[in-house]
Amino acid sequence: MDETVEGRLIxxxxxxxxxxxxxxxxxxxxxxxxxxxxxxxDPGLDPGPAFAIEGAAAEERRLLAEAVRRISGD
Structure with missing residues (x-):
């Protein structure tokens, strides 16, 4: 499974x-x-798949929070 999709699903x-x-x-x-x-x-770090998954999960959580605040009128 693609790391981005996996992170977003998590x-x-x-x-x-x-x-x-x-x-x-x-x-x-x-x-x-x-x-x-x-x-x-750390720009010199080779992040690997685990970081890609966590990065995608973090982005999805941010988007979810943004949507909740938008819907709530915050």
Whole structure:
């Protein structure tokens, strides 16, 4: 499976689990907006697939949080 697709699916699964567990809006946003190190901080580092997956998951979580805030009128 492509690393980007895998990362995005992981993020969506995590968000769905928070909703099913009954977490409130603010708690979900807090979890979605946690900054993640993706390897981009060190330009000499060869990030590899694990960082690609985590980077895609972080981007998907950011997009989800952005959508929640837009829908909520924040």
């Amino acid at each position: 993020a969506l699964r995590q968000a769905l689990a928070l909703v099913i567990a009954g977490e409130g809006r603010e708690a979900i946003l807090e979890r979605l907006e946690v900054p993640v190190q993706t390897g981009a901080e």
